[in-house]
Amino acid sequence: MHTHLQQRLEEGTRNLLINCAECTPGQKVLLVYETENDGYYDPALLDEVHKTAEHLGLITQSYGVPLARDVTDPDDNLVAKMLEADCTVFLARLGDQIRFRTKDASKKQIISYALDCEMLASPFGTIDYSAFEDLKQLINAAVASAKEIHVTCPAGTDFKGKVGQATSQIGDVTRKRFPVSVFAPVPASDFRGSVAQRGFLTGTGSHYYSPWSCEIEDTLLVNFDGSRITGFEGSAKDVAAARAHYEFVGNKYGIDTYYVHSWHAGIHPGCEYKTAAGRHFERWSGSAFGNPRLLHFHTCGAYPPGEISLNVLDPSIRLDGLALWENGILRIDRLPESAALLEASPDLAKVFQSPAAMVGQAACGNLRYR
Structure with a gap:
């Protein structure tokens, strides 16, 4: 080597x-x-x-x-x-x-x-674990204190809401993640709007059923109100595929099929996934989510992480109007509290200056099933 x-x-x-x-x-x-x-x-x-x-x-x-x-x-x-x-x-x-x-x-x-x-x-593995743990806490606090959170994406995602409880009370994992990749899950209960899906619906890494993914050919809007998916909008074929997939998974495990549990986004710009997601959905779902270019929802099941993941490419996340995520770029410099952290960790500051761009996109630049 x-x-x-x-x-x-x-x-x-x-x-x-x-x-x-x-x-x-x-x-x-x-x-x-x-x-x-x-x-x-x-x-x-x-x-x-x-x-x-x-x-x-x-x-x-x-x-x-x-x-x-x-x-x-x-x-x-x-x-x-x-x-x-x-x-x-x-x-x-x-x-x-x-x-x-x-x-x-x-x-x-x-x-x-x-x-x-x-x-x-890579920087995903080598940048000091504690620096990203500190960053996560800063973002948790910013998300929890926001009076309104507004999320959009180029494909048509558009939902708003707020955190109804402190992030310290949210059901985060009981084991340590390495590296620190996401902020604490935000309950969906006080959010409503639409999540745009392109390419596919896929699993969360909880159960591994078959088929684990289904193709979305155009753009599918998943409408939700609080903890419920209220409907799908898009081509008749995509709507039928989404309904069939949700019903299949929900019936297989006897769970609340259209439940929306929570969502969060990646915080580690060193997280790079160079292979197209469609080549190995399970592997992609278990790693690429740490990049700020991806936001995902836990759905299908009233428990984290649910069984079907909704994935948003290049989100903009505005906290009381402040775009902390802007088209998939985490602008941590817009949080005044981050200045000391960035100064104390040059490697952390460097990876935010040159974030990894590959997160499993196909050659067309979008997430695709094939």
Whole structure:
């Protein structure tokens, strides 16, 4: 491996294990990896994290798990291993599937959304975890204090509302995300309007059903009022496809089919996804969301993250008229409170000056099914 890339990869792994997991020499780290070989997690990632962990004086153990198509709690053997370890790092979709569950969350657990060595070695993986944790708190506070939030996008998204409760009360994940990719989910209960969808509807990474995605050929408007989808607007074909997909998923799991739980957007401009989303929807859904060019809703199911994700490309998010997101660009410099953070973290400031542009778009520049 190229020396510079190896150095960046080690830097990203230290960020994961030291800055995020807060491990210290002599501690036991359990690396849970996925035994599936479908291109979701890079198999080389496990070896690289293991190698750097050993150099850091950590005692590592690996534990392979298959992909569970439906959400399940960790099996008893894995739970026992997790209780023996000081920290568990998930390089497997299982961590993402149980991220909102409180069971077996008493020991430190980290979910890696850096899915391969390139992502871990990029600014997405190497910029100090704590800098983005601080940034998240600034954005949480700004969102929670806004009297009106107005979201639009070039495709026709247009909804308004406010946060009805402090973001500290919102059901955020029970495990730590690495890197910090999104602000706390905003309940949809006090919002109403339309969410424009182009390309597809797809899953959230909760259950893995089939088909997991359905094609949207033109532009579909998903109208909602509070926590309810009230209808679809678009071509007859797209409306029928959307209704059929929602009904299929809702009936399969016996859940509130048209429930709208919450929404949030990416906050990490170092998050880059270079492959078109349609080549691997599950992988795209599990990683690209961290870029500020993407905002997503949790729908279909009265629980986070729901089962169907609505995805908005290049949102503008105005807080009391202030465009904190402007056509997919997070203008954190417009928050006066961010000045000290940007000054204290040159790497953070640099990535905002040159944000990653690739978030899974097709050659046409839009999100597409194929």
